[in-house]
Amino acid sequence: MKVTVVGAGAVGASCAEYIAIKNFASEVVLLDIKEGYAEGKAMDLMQTASLNGFDTKITGSTNDYSKTAHSDIAVITSGIPRKPGMTREELIGINAGIVKTVSKNLIEHSPNTIIIVVSNPMDTMTYLVHKSTNLPKHRIIGMGGALDSARFKYRLAEALGAPISDVDGMVIGGHSDKGMVPLIGHAARNSVKVSEFLSEERMQQVVEDTKVGGATLTKLLGTSAWYAPGAAVSGLVQAIACDLKKIYPCSTLLEGEYGLSDLCIGVPVVLGKNGIERIVEIELSDAEKAKLKESAEGVSKTNGLLEL
Numbered sequence: 420m421k422v423t424v425v426g427a428g429a430v431g432a433s434c435a436e437y438i439a440i441k442n443f444a445s446e447v448v449l450l451d452i453k454e455g456y457a458e459g460k461a462m463d464l465m466q467t468a469s470l471n472g473f474d475t476k477i478t479g480s481t482n483d484y485s486k487t488a489h490s491d492i493a494v495i496t497s498g499i500p501r502k503p504g505m506t507r508e509e510l511i512g513i514n515a516g517i518v519k520t521v522s523k524n525l526i527e528h529s530p531n532t533i534i535i536v537v538s539n540p541m542d543t544m545t546y547l548v549h550k551s552t553n554l555p556k557h558r559i560i561g562m563g564g565a566l567d568s569a570r571f572k573y574r575l576a577e578a579l580g581a582p583i584s585d586v587d588g589m590v591i592g593g594h595s596d597k598g599m600v601p602l603i604g605h606a607a608r609n610s611v612k613v614s615e616f617l618s619e620e621r622m623q624q625v626v627e628d629t630k631v632g633g634a635t636l637t638k639l640l641g642t643s644a645w646y647a648p649g650a651a652v653s654g655l656v657q658a659i660a661c662d663l664k665k666i667y668p669c670s671t672l673l674e675g676e677y678g679l680s681d682l683c684i685g686v687p688v689v690l691g692k693n694g695i696e697r698i699v700e701i702e703l704s705d706a707e708k709a710k711l712k713e714s715a716e717g718v719s720k721t722n723g724l725l726e727l
């Protein structure tokens with residue numbers, strides 16, 4: 420199992436590290452445009468192998484895509500991150516050009532690869548990969564919901580005073596400050612709805628804290644987060660590589676599901692060896708449907724800024 424990660428920055432390196440530590444891939448190639456950077460990150464990570472007990476071989480490449488040939492899975496983390504006060508949507512001008520070039524280069528050397536898009540604004544970048552390549556839809560996956568759901572669970576556990584392993588919750592919709600739809604009505608503490616434990620006000624606070632999860636960290640760090648994003652990507656990669664058939668909310672091209680079409684947005688999907696093996700349509704309340712529709716309108720508006 421060969422995995423390529425393009426963009427050896429904060430998220431790309433974190434993602435490579437988690438993939439290696441989980442020890443399911445034979446090879447991870449890190450590629451970056453900055454001279455020597457990916458090679459340096461790869462060497463540093465390889466020097467953790469005996470300490471962390473993994474056998475995955477990590478190599479680096481400065482923009483040489485021949486090294487990525489025959490990748491089963493390719494992750495795109497190349498592009499600029501936001502600074503405090505910015506929205507993800509403001510990154511479109513620079514990142515669209517990068518994502519378009521990178522996906523073209525990847526497919527040239529790995530025509531059968533499954534692409535996971537991470538660069539922001541992620542839903543629009545995922546849509547761009549659809550529009551600019553001829554990959555089938557099940558092989559183009561946007562990562563956002565897995566991260567947002569992890570943050571939702573963190574906030575739920577905090578509010579409940581419960582261990583995170585006792586908590587279940589999912590965030591669908593666009594990966595944006597305004598567009599996320601944390602499904603609080605479905606969230607549970609070991610099968611008991613969280614509304615049994617939390618007031619309406621506290622639940623709303625959890626929802627709001629979740630939606631600004633990325634912005635909160637960006638303000639604290641001066642750039643956007645990388646540990647949880649890297650871990651979330653590694654979860655998706657593992658589900659595909661090991662054919663786990665796990666459900667994650669991922670950004671995928673909708674063609675009528677949830678009453679939406681011609682955009683990529685986060686909905687629950689089953690991930691296995693073929694990439695997105697099924698879009699799962701869950702029953703939503705009228706309020707949740709309205710929020711998803713509003714979120715989709717936001718994503719479509721950003722998609723409208725693409726030069727296709």
Ligand SMILES: NC(=O)c1ccc[n+]([C@@H]2O[C@H](COP(=O)([O-])OP(=O)(O)OC[C@H]3O[C@@H](n4cnc5c(N)ncnc54)[C@H](O)[C@@H]3O)[C@@H](O)[C@H]2O)c1
Pocket residue numbers: 425426427428429430431450451452453456496497498499500501510514517520521536537538539541562563566594642643644645648
């Ligand atoms: N979808 C998500 O949930 C999520 C989570 C975190 C970050 N992100 C996004 O991921 C992207 C990367 O974030 P980061 O913190 O790792 O940034 P970073 O600046 O640390 O790393 C980005 C890397 O991309 C490289 N790069 C730029 N252009 C390239 C090209 N054409 N080819 C190859 N490499 C290129 C840069 O040299 C840099 O090393 C940002 O757009 C950020 O907003 C998304």
Ligand SMILES: O=C(O)C[C@H](O)C(=O)O
Pocket residue numbers: 500501507539566594632633634637643644648
């Ligand atoms: O917040 C960001 O800009 C990065 C990423 O989308 C995140 O949610 O951490």
